[in-house]
C-alpha cells in the first residue's frame with residue numbers, strides 16, 4: 001500500500017511540475033503574439049490548470065499527507081523530522097497552497113477574461129492579473145524545485 005501511495009505521489013508531483021512548466025512556456029511564448037492568440041493561449045492555460053495542474057497538485061498533496069501518516073503509524077516518526085522530508089513537506093505544502101488557492105482560480109479567471117476580449121483589446125484587468133500570476137507561480141515553481149532537491153539530495 002505504501003509503495004502504491006508513493007508511486008501516486010511521484011506520478012502526480014511529476015504531472016503537476018510538468019503541467020506548470022508547460023503553462024509557463026505557453027504564457028511566455030504568447031507574449032509577443034496578437035490579442036486573439038494571447039486570448040486563445042490564456043483559455044488553454046485555464047484548462048491546463050483546471051484539468052491537469054490543479055488535480056495533480058491536489059493528489060500530490062493528499063498522497064504526501066497520507067505517506068506522512070503511514071510512516072508515523074509504521075513507527076518511522078523520527079524519520080519525518082529529517083531535513084530531507086521536513087524541507088520537502090514544508091516547501092511542497094506552500095507550493096500546493098499557492099497553486100490550488102491562487103494559481104488555479106487566477107488561471108480560470110484569466111481564461112474567462114480572455115474570452116470576453118472585444119476586437120483588439122483585452123480587458124484592462126487582464127495584464128495586471130497575468131503579471132501577478134507570473135510572480136506567484138514562479139515562487140511556487142521555485143518551492144517545488146527546493147522540494148525536489150530536498151527529496152533527492154538532502
Ligand code: HEM
Nearest residue numbers: 013061064065067068071088089092093095144147148151
Ligand atoms: C512539490 C512538492 C513535493 C515534491 C517535489 C515531493 C517529492 C517527493 C519525492 C521525490 C519522494 C520520494 C523520495 C524517496 O523515496 O527517496 C517523496 C516522498 C514522500 N513525500 Fe513528497 N514531495 C512533495 C510534497 C510533499 C508533501 C506536501 C508531503 C506531506 C505533507 C510529502 C510527503 C512525502 C513523504 C512522507 C514521502 C515518503 C518518504 C519516504 O518514504 O522515505 N511530500 N516526495
